Amino acid sequence: MKLYISRIFLGIFLVSSQWILAQALSRHQFSVKGKCEMCKTRIESTALKAGAKQAVYSIDSQTLTLETDNSTSTDNILQKVAEAGHDNEKFKATPAAYEALPACCHYDRDSGALQTTAEQNEHSTKKENEFFVRGNCESCKARIEKAAKEAGARSAEWNAESQKLTLDFDPATTSSDKILRKIADAGHDNEKYRAADAVYKNLPSCCLYDRNIPFGEVNPKVHAEEGTNPSHAQHSLSETEGKTIEGVTVIGSKAATSLNKKEAGMVFNIDRKELLKAACCNLSESFETNATVDVSFSNAVTGTKQLKMLGLDQKYTSLTKELLPEIRGLASAYGLSFIPGRWIEGIQLTKGGSTVTNGYESITGQINTELLKNAAKPETSLNLFADFNGRTEANITSVSKINDQWSQTFLLHGNGTFGNTDMNKDGFLDRPKGTQINAAYLLNYNDLEKSGFGSHFGINFIKDERTSGQTDFNKNISQDKQSANGVGIDISRFQVWNKTGYVFKGKPYQSLGWMNQYTYHQQDSFFGLRNYSGKQHTYYSNLIFESILGNTNHKYKAGASFMYDGYDETYLTDQFKRNEIVPGVFAEYTLTGLKYTLVAGARVDFHNLAGTQFTPRMNFKYDITPQTILRLSAGRGFRTANVFAENQQYFASNRMVQIMQNGGNIYGLKPEIAWNYGASLQQEFKLFGRKSSVVADFFRTDFKDQVLVDLDRSPQQLTFYNLEGKSFANSFQTQWDFIPLKNFEVRLAYKYYDVQADYLEGRREVPFMARHRGFLNLAYATNKNTKGGFWSFDTTLNWIGKQRLPETSSNPQEFRLPAYSESYAVLNAQISRNFNPKIRAYLGGENLTSYYQKNAIVDFRNPFGNYFDGGMVYAPIMKANFYVGLDVTF
Structure with a gap:
């Protein structure tokens, strides 16, 4: 089978070569x-x-x-x-x-x-010089009018609501055809020319208009922003049978979160409006209003939240930044806190199998974060945040153009947590104290309309320090000289990256892109009397060529990648060193029909420690009707486990670590391999005279050689070993979005998980995973006043069913946990006031139900005893917390 598939992709490469090398x-x-x-x-x-x-x-x-x-x-x-x-x-x-x-x-x-093109141009000057041009916002207006004037227009006025551009020009020196072509080169579709896909995708997220609005219709996004009836914003953008609609919103009148109907896979686009619904101080808090991703509650050891998708831990989801590998390896535990929420321009969330062009590690999906860049006009923003329990943050972001081709972004973030927070009175901090300094600089070059070249350069430095443990722990005194149990974590991280692309002249469908990134990550930490430290050097490179076979219904991508990971870890007195070297090649073919899209790809990676790995993936979409969409997916992924870095939440205990080696080359373990299969059905309909949508999906993941984290063999042991038998995760989710009243959005979701594995003692449910979850998000915004001000109200209710807890029956009675936790609900809410487009203030509360885990630490009175365990967290450990914030744009 592998040989047969390999021959198919070899054929694709040969055909591609014939096209590329064809005579002029x-x-x-x-x-x-x-x-x-x-x-x-x-x-x-x-x-x-x-x-x-x-x-x-x-x-x-x-x-x-x-x-x-x-x-x-x-x-x-x-x-x-x-x-x-x-x-x-x-x-x-x-x-x-x-x-x-x-x-x-x-x-x-x-x-x-x-008529011929020349006749059309001549005739157009005799008509009223008004043309339809697509756009969204003031940045679009500035860009469109500037392009028109550069092409020779004496004056240009674009109206966002009507999508009309009114021109005044001298027919002797220019033409409407030339002006509209220049506007398309700047990224804006119009009634004569369509912008190249690469140019359109390079626009800021606020400027990404819907490309399927028929010319002559008003822009629904503009109406939504001005507070008009959301039903106008939600009507079908094109009722033509068989035409695929891109960018239909899932949650309401403005596309804060949109499920791209044109993509074969389930790809959700999350923009800044969605992120502003909650505190969103970093990436780990960016999904609290999203039903697809489960956010675990931060424990007192790491102080960060973890994500889960399809019932599986964060490590099985590919987490990228600017489509480059980001949160992996030694950054697994704390990496989500390294991307501040105010730095984020947009997030693309792929559920299930993702493209092979981005690597082999994605098993349950991919979450890609795009940073702020490419503003049409200079903009500097300041964000200040503080909660009532000693956490403060400040963000400064500045995006500006240097000239017509160059733009730059400065990003600065600082946070600090001060004071001792101990709400459950067990003598241990409920969250770590510490500080973080995070700075980044981005430089962008865009000359696609002339030379076809574009490039993006970035550099990032992070210094993060945190202290946890008992409230009377003094970090300035060594652990062996004080009676208090403490945790200290010191992280330094440096990144530099570049992405360069070229769009072939006269062939907007053909491009070549090359991405490179170097990452250095160092962690020094101790947990009570045990220490853990590690260094990681990573170099990543990815070369992608994209073109068509005959016409745009047949697209393909082909390329090669290279990944180097150098690890040097020390746990207690044991040192673990390894170098992972992974060259790979890949190809992907996209077939687009009248009602269907098929994306099939495969890659081969030559891992020096895990051997040669073949990774096929497929996504298929069929439009049963324009409002009913069926999707199917299947794919394989593999990864190498970092057993220490990925399980640091269990280090704040007196469990002894045991690795049961079986001849593998990574900690003596084999690489993890998994197959993921999925199906989803999306249905859109009218309710209350407004657009509504229901999405139901089912995914199954089957593992081979999964590295199991066994907490059940003994409460005094943390055991790692490769799976012998079966391990699977079944995930079912249904989500309903509707607008019962003007400006009032409702999102309801229910999730069912069945996650089991064959441990050494037999098949069991994976701990800390609730079978049943419920989700409700309500969002309401008032109409804008004459100065552009308005109120917005957001609230999210999460209900989490009972979870299996690790086996503790061998402990003394007072240190035993029940077999299952109780179910509970968590309520978050936020009120924000936009005084005008440049000033916003907000007030919010987290865990307003004040439910918290009373037995978060086992045997907390004896932190150096055999039964002490601070890793058994399944619920919030802090009661209600309130915060305030201010956003100012200059």
Whole structure:
């Protein structure tokens, strides 16, 4: 089977090479009438059958771009296109051919045969100089008007609500065609030209308009922001049968979170509006209003929260920043706190199998974070935050243009937790004290419209120190000279990265990208009388070529990657060193049909310690109707476990660590391998006269050689070993989003998990995983006043069912835990006031139900005894906490 699949991808590479190395072709562009995706498929396939080497049809601009050799007549191609039913600038379809088209393909024929491009340009100057141009915000307005003036317009005025651009220009020196082309080169679709995908994706997240709004309709996002009826913002953007709609919002009138209907996989786009619904001081707190990701409650040892997806720990999700590997290896425990929430421009969350181009480690999905960059005008923001229990934060972000091609971003973050917080009165801190300094600089170059080049450079430095343990612990006195039990963690981290891309001239579908990153991470820490330290050097490189086979219905990516990880760890007196060297190659093919999209890919990685690994993945989407979408996915992933770094929450105990080696090359263990399968159904409908959506999905993950963390063999042991038998996770989720009243958004979700593994003592549920979870999020915003001010109210209720707890029956009676925890609910809420677009104040509360775990630490009175265990946290350990904050933009 592996050989058969490998031959398929070898064939793809060979075909790709033939296209890339083909002799020089002539390029032509003609006006052709069409209406929908079915028209696009028919026109392109007819042109290819008539001898075109490549054929790309744009519905928006009504143009067919051909590449032909010298032996092929373009007249013959256009004649065949007309015979297929499509008028063009040289030939008109017969009435019989036109009537034979499906009803959805019947374009307007009133104007007769199409004019040539030159005739169109001449005629356009005789009309009122008003054109439809897509955009969202003030940044779009500035960019569109600037591009128009650079192309020769005397004046340009763009209206965000009507999506209309009014021009004044001298026909002797320029033309509307030239101006609109320049605007498309700047990233904005218009009624004549469509922006290249690479340019569009490089716009700031606030400028990413919906590319499927029919020209002539108002912009629903603008209406939503101005407080008009959300039902207008939620109506179907295109009712044409078979046309895929991109960027439909899931939660309400403004796309704070959107499920991309064009993607084959389940890809959620989360923008800054969603992040502002909660405190969101760092990435670990960015998903508290998201039903897909489960956020564990921070324990007193690490002080950070952990994420879970599909019922499995965070380590099985690929966590990237700017599509580069980020939270992995030694950063597993604390990495989420290294990305401040105010630095985030947007998050892309992929549920289930992700693309093979981003690596082999993704098993349950991928979470990619994009940092602030590429502002159309200079903007500096200040954020101040403080809670009532001694935590303070400050963020300064500054994004500015250097010139037309260069822009830069300065990011600065500082936080501190002061004072002793001990709400349950057990003598231990409920969260660590400490400070963090985090600084980053980003430099961006964008010259795609001229040279085709774009580049992004970044550098980041972090210093993080935290202290935990008993309240009377003194970090200035060595552990062996004081009676108090303490925890000390000191982390230094440095990163530098670059992403460079090139879009081939005249071929917006063809590009080459190269990403490189170096990371240095050092941790020195102690937990009571045991110490743990580690250093990690990582170099990552990824080269990706993207193009098409014939037309844009057949796309492919191919490339090579390289990963180097150098680890040097010390636990107690034992030292563990290893170097992981992983070159790899990959290919991915995307087939787009009228109602379906198939993405199939595979990669081969040559791991020096884990051996050669073959990783195939597939995602399939079928539009049963424009409002009903079915998705299927399947894929394989593998990873090497970092048993010490990933389980530091258990170090604050007197458990002895045991690794049961079985001949593997990493701590004596084999790499973890998993297969993930998924299916989802998305249904959209009208409720209360407004858009509503229901999404139901099921995923299953099966493991081979999983590194099990066994807490049950003995309460005094922490045992690691490879799975012998079965380990699986079944995840079912259903989510309902609707808008019962104007400006009032509701999100309801229910999740069921069945996660079990064959431990040495038999099959058991994985501990600390509730089978049943409920979720409710309510969001309401008032209409904007004349100064742009408004109120917003957000509240989230999480209900967590009972969880299996580790076996402690061999402990004395007073130090035993029940077999299962009790269920509980946690309520978070926030009120914010936008005084104008530049000033925002907010007040919020976390865990307003004040439920907390009373027995968070076993035998807390004897922290150096055999039964002491601070790692058994399954619920909040702090009561209600309140916070305030201020955002100011200059």
